[in-house]
Amino acid sequence: MRELQELLRSILSRHRELVFELARREVLERYAGNALGSVWAVLTPLLTMAIYVGLFGFVFPARFGGDESPWLAAALILSGLVPWIAVADCATRAPSTLLAHRALVRQVVFPVEALPAKSVLACLVPQIVGTVVGLTIALIVAGASWMLLLLPVLWLAQIAMMFGLMLVLSTLGVWLRDLREIVSFLANIGLYVAPILLLPQIINGLPRPAQWIIAANPVSHMVWCFQDTVVYQRFEHPWSWLVFPFVALTLLFVGAKLFTKLKPAMGEAL
Amino acid sequence: MSEIKPALRIQGVSKQFEIYASPAQMLLELIGFGTRHESFAALTDINVEIGRGEVVGIVGRNGAGKSTLLKIVAGTLTADCGKVEVDGRISAILELGTGFHPDYTGRENIVMGGLCLGMSRKEILAKQEEVVAFSELGEFIDRPFRTYSSGMQARLCFSTALACEPTILIVDEALSVGDVRFQRKCFAHFEALRARGTTILLVSHDMNAVAQFCDRAVWLERGRVVATGTAKEVSEDYLRAMLGEATAAAAQAPNMPAFSQTLGGDIAPEMRYGSGAACIEHVEVLDSNGNAVELLQSRGQYTLRARVRAVRNLGDLHVGFAVRTVRGVEVFSINPRPQKVAPVELAPDEVVHAEVAFTNYLAPGDYFVTVGAWGLNDDAHHDRRVDVLQIHVSGDIGALPQSLVDLHAKYSFTKVGSL
Numbered sequence: 001m002r003e004l005q006e007l008l009r010s011i012l013s014r015h016r017e018l019v020f021e022l023a024r025r026e027v028l029e030r031y032a033g034n035a036l037g038s039v040w041a042v043l044t045p046l047l048t049m050a051i052y053v054g055l056f057g058f059v060f061p062a063r064f065g066g067d068e069s070p071w072l073a074a075a076l077i078l079s080g081l082v083p084w085i086a087v088a089d090c091a092t093r094a095p096s097t098l099l100a101h102r103a104l105v106r107q108v109v110f111p112v113e114a115l116p117a118k119s120v121l122a123c124l125v126p127q128i129v130g131t132v133v134g135l136t137i138a139l140i141v142a143g144a145s146w147m148l149l150l151l152p153v154l155w156l157a158q159i160a161m162m163f164g165l166m167l168v169l170s171t172l173g174v175w176l177r178d179l180r181e182i183v184s185f186l187a188n189i190g191l192y193v194a195p196i197l198l199l200p201q202i203i204n205g206l207p208r209p210a211q212w213i214i215a216a217n218p219v220s221h222m223v224w225c226f227q228d229t230v231v232y233q234r235f236e237h238p239w240s241w242l243v244f245p246f247v248a249l250t251l252l253f254v255g256a257k258l259f260t261k262l263k264p265a266m267g268e269a270l
Numbered sequence: 271m272s273e274i275k276p277a278l279r280i281q282g283v284s285k286q287f288e289i290y291a292s293p294a295q296m297l298l299e300l301i302g303f304g305t306r307h308e309s310f311a312a313l314t315d316i317n318v319e320i321g322r323g324e325v326v327g328i329v330g331r332n333g334a335g336k337s338t339l340l341k342i343v344a345g346t347l348t349a350d351c352g353k354v355e356v357d358g359r360i361s362a363i364l365e366l367g368t369g370f371h372p373d374y375t376g377r378e379n380i381v382m383g384g385l386c387l388g389m390s391r392k393e394i395l396a397k398q399e400e401v402v403a404f405s406e407l408g409e410f411i412d413r414p415f416r417t418y419s420s421g422m423q424a425r426l427c428f429s430t431a432l433a434c435e436p437t438i439l440i441v442d443e444a445l446s447v448g449d450v451r452f453q454r455k456c457f458a459h460f461e462a463l464r465a466r467g468t469t470i471l472l473v474s475h476d477m478n479a480v481a482q483f484c485d486r487a488v489w490l491e492r493g494r495v496v497a498t499g500t501a502k503e504v505s506e507d508y509l510r511a512m513l514g515e516a517t518a519a520a521a522q523a524p525n526m527p528a529f530s531q532t533l534g535g536d537i538a539p540e541m542r543y544g545s546g547a548a549c550i551e552h553v554e555v556l557d558s559n560g561n562a563v564e565l566l567q568s569r570g571q572y573t574l575r576a577r578v579r580a581v582r583n584l585g586d587l588h589v590g591f592a593v594r595t596v597r598g599v600e601v602f603s604i605n606p607r608p609q610k611v612a613p614v615e616l617a618p619d620e621v622v623h624a625e626v627a628f629t630n631y632l633a634p635g636d637y638f639v640t641v642g643a644w645g646l647n648d649d650a651h652h653d654r655r656v657d658v659l660q661i662h663v664s665g666d667i668g669a670l671p672q673s674l675v676d677l678h679a680k681y682s683f684t685k686v687g688s689l
Contacts, residue, residue: 006348014388015385015388017385017390017391018385018386018388021381021382021385021391025371025382104386107346107362107386109341109344109346109360109361109362109386109387109388109440110346110386111346112346175292261288263347264285264287264312264338264341264347265287265289267337
């Protein structure tokens with residue numbers, strides 16, 4: 001608890017401006033040298049979403065005889081896909097976050113925790129774009145309801161999960177160099193073990209063990225929470241509302257503890 | 271110092287690191303599978319109080335806990351117990367080029383560097399022109415950092431670190447890079463800062479810099495304060511300890527008659543080669559009382575002595591000495607010929623002392639002695655030991671620190687009237 005408090009104090013108050021500046025630079029640098037520059041920060045998530053929604057919302061259900069309307073399917077997919085992209089992006093980048101800034105990690109006065117914090121922040125940029133698009137579609141298809149007021153809570157929980165994940169993976173990444181490959185493999189698979197592209201009627205048609213695997217995936221619960229809020233607009237998956245915040249906070253605690261414990265040893269290991 | 275509040279007070283600070291064999295071990299411990307680490311005491315009960323405007327050197331070999339202490343002072347690490355009270359803002363001279371992105375312009379890097387040091391964006395922007403002026407970069411300030419020479423990069427880092435008007439400035443070995451003029455400018459600026467009441471912590475392996483520039487010094491060894499005192503005393507004690515160890519290591523090393531041999535540790539490796547017809551057994555400097563010393567005072571009387579044993583019959587043994595600076599500049603060298611001393615004849619196992627009595631006109635600093643033994647009729651050395659002995663000269667010669675020799679100079683002004 002103390003570790004977490006200190007981390008949050010450092011990144012949210014003492015070094016807030018540093019975190020923002022680092023995040024801004026990361027977003028700019030990621031696309032530096034491209035003709036379209038940081039336009040890609042907006043374009044990439046839009047294209048990804050368009051492809052997934054097109055394939056899994058319109059093409060496949062038509063083949064498999066889905067009974068949801070394509071636009072409802074699109075809203076469902078987007079409500080889960082948007083946070084998923086951010087989480088997966090965050091997890092994939094995490095193992096190399098500290099490695100990429102060895103010089104800073106070794107500094108005497110540099111607050112190392114600013115690095116995972118800025119990476120999380122940079123991963124949220126596509127989500128802002130996606131949320132605008134997703135919400136627009138959802139509002140047209142499902143209309144507005146008081147449930148939407150819960151969105152900020154979900155975002156907070158999602159950010160907590162991302163930061164926890166980032167802390168754990170970036171810390172371990174210092175010592176386990178293969179972590180990057182493992183995580184990016186898992187992130188690729190993860191999309192298909194969660195109710196993101198697999199619409200409800202597809203999941204219902206799956207054998208029991210497969211359904212269990214999906215329910216065992218913590219990310220599934222995040223997705224269900226977002227779907228409940230944006231599309232169903234009722235607590236369709238009440239359990240998820242317990243599991244998701246619990247997982248997010250646990251990750252955050254474990255991450256803060258791990259990171260604080262290993263911080264002194266990082267300089268040597270890099 | 272007692273009336274005013276100290277700038278920095280470190281009370282009973284200890285820090286332990288937990289060392290795990292692998293991250294997996296730590297995960298197991300975190301989940302609750304018992305203790306799986308070894309503790310390592312990086313700092314044990316450190317008590318230091320530093321007043322405003324004091325310049326304090328922190329000395330100690332690598333791993334003694336200097337960086338850990340500085341990180342705790344700077345607030346990037348938290349101590350396990352004890353208290354650190356800092357009255358004011360801390361800044362540090364960044365390692366060259368870190369926090370600085372090569373593709374950004376100097377101006378943009380000032381912003382980043384300042385943020386890394388804990389300044390707010392507003393403050394940095396207000397100071398920017400001052401930093402630009404101090405760095406003397408002129409029009410280069412708007413060019414990418416990577417196009418700068420290393421001297422220019424150093425100037426920018428230095429200027430940025432000073433911009434936040436620290437009350438405590440940490441200078442961590444950063445000055446060893448950069449040209450001499452720049453180093454001098456840094457030290458001159460430190461003097462100005464100190465006059466304004468800035469406290470400076472200087473971490474350095476250069477004992478001359480510590481002795482000259484610092485008021486006090488703290489010597490850390492294995493996480494404990496071994497000594498505090500005036501910079502001159504502490505740095506001399508420290509050097510004596512380091513040199514003593516080096517000598518002890520040399521004494522323990524097997525006495526090889528020839529070929530190459532290197533000594534590990536903190537001292538420069540010795541290079542040794544030769545045919546093995548003679549063996550330079552021991553090299554030392556004796557003071558006027560005949561005691562072996564490694565710490566020499568300026569202008570003192572000393573004798574450089576080498577003990578050489580013949581392995582086979584030698585008709586005309588020459589023994590030569592050379593004294594070189596750390597950078598390898600030969601300051602002085604001698605062998606029997608210039609003084610028309612006849613070479614010696616030795617039977618196997620006979621031992622001779624070659625001695626050079628001298629007045630120490632070396633300027634303060636570190637020097638290495640090289641000794642060679644050869645015969646006029648042989649084309650190779652019998653034995654040559656490069657940098658076999660490290661000596662340190664201390665003392666005040668009334669000259670600038672970059673001097674190599676003490677010319678026994680007297681400085682004066684004489685008014686010659688108006689012309």
